[in-house]
Amino acid sequence: MENRSGINFVKDYKPGLDAVVELTNGRFVDVMNGCFFDQNVSVLIKKGKIISMPGLENETEKIKPDFSFDLKGKTVLPGLFNVHCHIQMINPTLFSDFKTIKARKKYHDQQVRKNMEDCLARGITNIRDAYSDDLRPNRKLMEQIQGQKIPGPRIMQAVLVGAIGGYLSPELKGMKKILFRKLGLGTIEYEDSNSGVITFLPDASEQQVRDAVNRAIDERGADLIKVGESLEESLLNSNPITIPIKQMQAITDQARRRNVQTTIHCVSVDTFQRAIMVGFSSLAHMARDGQLTQKDIDACLNSDCIIEPTLSVGYDMSWRLKGDPFSSDPNLEKLYRFRNKTFAHLAEEFWVPELKEFVIAGFNKANRGKYSMLGVFNLSKLLAHFSRLMCFGNQNTKMLVEQGARMACGNDGGIQACTPAMIAHELSMFDLFMNDEAFDKKFNGIKAVQTATINSAKSMGIDNQFGSIQTGKVADFAIVDGNPFENSTILGKIVDALFMDGRLIINNCGLEVLKTN
Numbered sequence: 109m110e111n112r113s114g115i116n117f118v119k120d121y122k123p124g125l126d127a128v129v130e131l132t133n134g135r136f137v138d139v140m141n142g143c144f145f146d147q148n149v150s151v152l153i154k155k156g157k158i159i160s161m162p163g164l165e166n167e168t169e170k171i172k173p174d175f176s177f178d179l180k181g182k183t184v185l186p187g188l189f190n191v192h193c194h195i196q197m198i199n200p201t202l203f204s205d206f207k208t209i210k211a212r213k214k215y216h217d218q219q220v221r222k223n224m225e226d227c228l229a230r231g232i233t234n235i236r237d238a239y240s241d242d243l244r245p246n247r248k249l250m251e252q253i254q255g256q257k258i259p260g261p262r263i264m265q266a267v268l269v270g271a272i273g274g275y276l277s278p279e280l281k282g283m284k285k286i287l288f289r290k291l292g293l294g295t296i297e298y299e300d301s302n303s304g305v306i307t308f309l310p311d312a313s314e315q316q317v318r319d320a321v322n323r324a325i326d327e328r329g330a331d332l333i334k335v336g337e338s339l340e341e342s343l344l345n346s347n348p349i350t351i352p353i354k355q356m357q358a359i360t361d362q363a364r365r366r367n368v369q370t371t372i373h374c375v376s377v378d379t380f381q382r383a384i385m386v387g388f389s390s391l392a393h394m395a396r397d398g399q400l401t402q403k404d405i406d407a408c409l410n411s412d413c414i415i416e417p418t419l420s421v422g423y424d425m426s427w428r429l430k431g432d433p434f435s436s437d438p439n440l441e442k443l444y445r446f447r448n449k450t451f452a453h454l455a456e457e458f459w460v461p462e463l464k465e466f467v468i469a470g471f472n473k474a475n476r477g478k479y480s481m482l483g484v485f486n487l488s489k490l491l492a493h494f495s496r497l498m499c500f501g502n503q504n505t506k507m508l509v510e511q512g513a514r515m516a517c518g519n520d521g522g523i524q525a526c527t528p529a530m531i532a533h534e535l536s537m538f539d540l541f542m543n544d545e546a547f548d549k550k551f552n553g554i555k556a557v558q559t560a561t562i563n564s565a566k567s568m569g570i571d572n573q574f575g576s577i578q579t580g581k582v583a584d585f586a587i588v589d590g591n592p593f594e595n596s597t598i599l600g601k602i603v604d605a606l607f608m609d610g611r612l613i614i615n616n617c618g619l620e621v622l623k624t625n
Contacts (some may be wrong), residue, residue, distance in 0.1 A: 115229045115602070117259055121611045122621055127174040129153045129610065130624070131585070134179035136161075139186060139561045139576045142554035142593065151184075153583040156609035161579055176622050177612070179587060182604060185557070186577050187233030187584030189564030190531050192371075192392055192416050194522025195220060195237045195263070196245045200463045201470020202425070202524040204481055208466045215462045222460055223521075224253065224260030226529035228614060231586025231603045235528050236264040236568055238371070238392065238518070239276060239334055240304040242296045243267075259613065264568060265304075266371070267330035269320050269359060272298070272307040274349045275373060276336035301327055310349065317358040325366050332568075333363045335372040335388075337379050339397070340493045350378070357386045369569040371416070375493070380404060383413075390414045390516060390567045393421065396493065396501035400508075408513055414567040417505045419537035420519040420526050423447060425494035427474050432495050439498040439541060446540055447471070450533075451525070458527045467525050502541045509542050510550045516567035517560045531560060532600030539596065556596035583610035587617070 123129050130152050136145040149163035152171055162169045198216045200208060227235060240246055246265055253260035270277040277298065298305045306324045308316050324330040335356070339348045356372075363370045369389040374380050380395045384407045394417045408415070426443060428435040455467035479487045509515060517535065521528035535556050542551035565575025573582050587605035592598045606614035612621075 115225065115614060116616050117225075117228075118612050118615050121613075123175040125155050125610060127154070128159070128171060129621075130173035130176045131184070131607075132176060132178055134182055134184040134587070135591075136184045136577050137186070137557065137592070139557055142557070144183075145577075151577065151583075151585075153607075153610040156583055156611070158577065158579050158581055158583050161577075167579065173624050176624050177619055178622070179619070180617075182617070183588050183590060183592065183598075184577065185231065185586040185588065185592065185599075186561050186575055186581075187606075187608065188231045188531060188560045188586060188600060189517055189568065189575070190227070190232055190235040190519060190521060190528050191390070191516045191564045191567045192238045192418055192518025192520055193235055193528035194239055194520070195223070195235075195249065195528060196240055196242075197522030198463075199522065199524045200459065200466035201473070202481065202487065203470045203473045203479060204466070205483065208470075209482075211463060211466060215460055219460050219463060219527075220249065221258055223458075223527045223529055224249070224258060226458060226527065227261045228259050228606060228608070229602050230529055230532065230600050231588070231606060232261055232529060232531060232600070233584040233586075233606075233608050234262045234264070234565075234568065234570070234574060236266065236332060236518075238266045238332070238520075239268055239336075240265070242302055243304050243328060244302050264331035264570075265329060266332040266334040267324040267328045268305045268334045268336055269317075269324050270305070270307060270336050271310040271312070271349060271351065271355075273310065273347065274336055274351070275338040276334075277305050277307050304328065312355065314354055314358040317355045318362040321359055321362040321366070321368075325368055330368060333359060333368055333370045334392075335359060335370070337373055339376045339378060341489075351382075353382055353386065356382060360387045360389075363389075367569075369567070377404070381407070384408055384411050387411065388413060389569065390416050392416050392518070393418050393520075394497070394501040394505050396497040396499075396504075399500055400504045405507055405511055405513070408508065409511060414514045414516050414563060415505070415508055416516045416518040416567060417501075418518050418520040418534070419502075419505065419541065420521075420530065420534045421523060422494065422497045422501065423533070423537060424524050424526055425491060426498050427479065427491055427495065428477065429479075429488055429492055429495060430477075432492060434495040434499050437495070437499045439502050440495065442540065443498060448475070454530065454533060455525070458530055470525060506542050506550065509538075509555070514563045514566070515555070515559045516564040518564075518567075530600075532597065535560065535596060535599055553591075553593035553596045556599055557592050560599050584608050587619075 132150045152160040371390045374391040377395045377398045451471045519534040538551045543549045562575040565571035585607040604617035
């Protein structure tokens with residue numbers, strides 16, 4: 109079957125999962141060492157996993173394949189990742205009017221399905237939803253994908269745990285309730301077992317916090333414990349709350365006991381410091397209220413924490429504001445030039461035709477300095493935080509990249525104009541802001557490949573199954589042309605073919621399976 113983009117999804121996989129299938133004549137990527145395996149290496153698959161890699165030392169060559177695919181010299185990457193997105197948030201623009209909201213609701217499901225197809229079409233086989241106020245739509249989507257009713261990646265689900273009144277767990281009343289509902293949030297009570305938010309009282313004991321973590325896992329099915337902390341005041345966060353260190357420690361410790369990853373909404377230096385101290389698995393976003401010190405960088409490097417900077421947020425949310433001290437920052441000027449060249453193409457590629465016009469209209473409106481929602485809400489106060497992102501956020505990320513901190517690939521897809529499939533765009537933001545010197549790239553092809561694969565698998569806590577091409581791991585392969593170490597723009601572009609769970613599910617290049625015995 110074909111989707112609206114002309115991607116050739118394979119309906120019938122001839123070998124079957126019980127057969128031994130060999131992939132030969134491919135350039136298999138060794139993500140751990142940043143190179144290709146020897147050209148004589150092949151891969152054997154059975155029941156969705158790699159069972160041997162003949163040609164490598166200590167790998168058996170006694171297993172005989174039943175079927176074979178000749179990859180014709182194409183490059184083979186492990187499946188790619190988006191570790192931070194919001195599947196049910198369909199936001200063509202933050203600067204919406206009633207017509208935009210009506211269209212968003214009407215075409216919501218159509219866009220979600222396109223996003224899922226687009227992920228596979230670009231080699232993304234695992235994504236993680238970092239926050240959903242109502243878990244039911246994602247649960248239904250997972251069932252549809254697992255039942256092969258629609259094509260899509262595997263989905264892991266975060267559940268937010270935090271104090272009532274905190275960031276992403278506000279008391280929903282008055283103007284805040286109205287605004288949240290317009291954004292498609294706050295539609296379900298926190299005590300409902302379908303809510304993606306578990307709350308406790310601000311003065312909760314450590315045991316009460318641990319109990320909340322257990323509820324998130326046992327009652328809500330959390331694959332990730334998300335903590336929302338923002339020290340920035342805005343319409344969505346009128347009373348910023350700092351989470352006590354004992355509560356933060358209780359969250360990370362209990363999640364570790366339950367073998368579940370943790371992440372925190374980290375947009376301040378203070379949050380960065382405390383989050384590293386208590387051992388979060390990853391930090392979502394980047395401190396943007398000031399510069400990290402070398403001590404902060406060292407603490408991060410000495411931890412197991414992975415950074416998910418979501419640089420795409422800056423693309424969508426950083427704009428010039430009158431009287432703002434960061435409006436003349438060179439990075440903001442660089443962003444404007446880059447954005448004006450790319451936003452129309454991104455709208456065309458990633459949005460259904462019925463919503464594309466609203467994406468473009470939103471960018472054009474913001475380019476004119478019009479930052480209102482529904483003609484009533486002035487969003488300048490909110491946007492002021494993101495102009496600082498261009499200065500401090502990029503600077504802090506660059507220091508971490510230069511000194512070897514592990515980066516994961518997440519784009520916050522679900523914020524205005526961004527979708528979960530746009531990881532090539534996220535990686536282009538790394539290139540734009542991390543690589544100032546043409547002949548001394550700090551974020552090179554090797555780092556790009558590792559960011560989109562093994563680092564992201566580690567961030568999601570599934571690197572024992574995914575993220576690299578190794579015997580025993582799940583057989584997810586993105587087949588592409590070119591060398592991603594020399595040209596990282598290959599990553600996240602439409603693939604020539606895709607294997608998932610050892611099964612060929614996309615075949616855009618005419619791969620043929622041959623019976624060998």
